[in-house]
Amino acid sequence: MHGRNPLDMALARRDSRMLHTVREAIAHGDVLLAFQPVVQARAPALAAFHEGLVRVLDETGRIVPASEFIPLIEDTEHGRILDCIALEKGLAELASEPGLRLSLNMSARSIGYRKWTETLHRGLSGDPTVAERLILEITESSAMLVPELVISFMDDLQRQGISFAMDDFGAGYTALRHFKEFNFDILKIDGQFITGIAHDPDNQVMTRAIASIAEQFDLFTVAESVENASDAQYLTEIGIDCLQGYYYGAPTVSPAWRDDASRRASA
Numbered sequence: 001m002h003g004r005n006p007l008d009m010a011l012a013r014r015d016s017r018m019l020h021t022v023r024e025a026i027a028h029g030d031v032l033l034a035f036q037p038v039v040q041a042r043a044p045a046l047a048a049f050h051e052g053l054v055r056v057l058d059e060t061g062r063i064v065p066a067s068e069f070i071p072l073i074e075d076t077e078h079g080r081i082l083d084c085i086a087l088e089k090g091l092a093e094l095a096s097e098p099g100l101r102l103s104l105n106m107s108a109r110s111i112g113y114r115k116w117t118e119t120l121h122r123g124l125s126g127d128p129t130v131a132e133r134l135i136l137e138i139t140e141s142s143a144m145l146v147p148e149l150v151i152s153f154m155d156d157l158q159r160q161g162i163s164f165a166m167d168d169f170g171a172g173y174t175a176l177r178h179f180k181e182f183n184f185d186i187l188k189i190d191g192q193f194i195t196g197i198a199h200d201p202d203n204q205v206m207t208r209a210i211a212s213i214a215e216q217f218d219l220f221t222v223a224e225s226v227e228n229a230s231d232a233q234y235l236t237e238i239g240i241d242c243l244q245g246y247y248y249g250a251p252t253v254s255p256a257w258r259d260d261a262s263r264r265a266s267a
Contacts, residue, residue: 015072022069022078025056031085032056033093034063034251038103038222038244041236048242049101049135052093053251054086063253074107083110084119091123094130097257103135103165108142111153124160131161135186139167147178154183165222170210179217187214189240191225198230208238215239 025031033052040046056064073079083106090104110116124131136157143150143166154164165186170193189210197203207223214221223235226245235243 018064018069018072019078021058021064022056022073022082024059025064026078026081026085030057031082031089032063032253033086033089034253035102035255036244036251037249038242039248041232041240041243044232044243044248049103050255051103051105051137051244051251052086052090054082054105055251055253056082075109079107080110080113080116083107083113084116087116087119088123091119091126091130091134094133095123095127098129100257101133101135103137105137105139105167108138108145108150111146111149131157135163135165137165137167137188140169140171143182144178147181151178151181151183158183158185168224170206179213184217184219186222187219188222188224188244191245194223194225194231194235194245195227196231198228198234204234204238207235207240211238211240 032055034055035050035052037047038049038051040048053066054070055066056069058064070079073082086104087106090102094100094102106116138150158164163185164183165188166182166184167188168190169187171190187210189207193203193207193210197207211221213219220242221240222242222244223240224244226232226235226243226247228247232243232247
């Protein structure tokens, strides 16, 4: 133990506690989805779709944001299990709410994970409309781990009606030779280029360039991390299709459509 940095030791203890929290949440069914709207830029009162974001509960019942645990488990078996649980819950939400369109995050590592594949096929077979209302989001960095496998996987599911979004575009590295072969439907621009964009000339140039790439490849664009009116206005003016961020709604585990369904049931 001699020579270990006290900060490193503290971080290791924190990470160990969080891994324990995730394991316990999985074991006790304390995993849920939070839903955030993705709105149409020129008609922000209308949600184009919602994103389902996985959350876990800690021992106090606190909802733990994904940023606190995903980096620790995304390359592990627990990451695959959480992908399965998120998919199962998302498919159930789509089945119970016929007007809902929903995106769910997945890792390229889950493509060959048998339980994930079985969960997907079971959900699709239960309702023929689910596939056309499901969007699977794969981060740029994850897609580039095994691009040939991702391309084949996407081709197969797109034939069944599922759409695909490249998430966090710009945060990683995409070889252009692979980007031309990918057939994503949606390009989600990483929030590092969006936050404060109305007053940041560098981010304006980067986002315009990304928007140009998306237009060339006929991709629907979504700006992530939209936090204020001036950024939203700028993004709308340059032709970004949809906006997502706290300016339009925080992720919630109690979406409005559940309240609507409860009222209809009690009427």
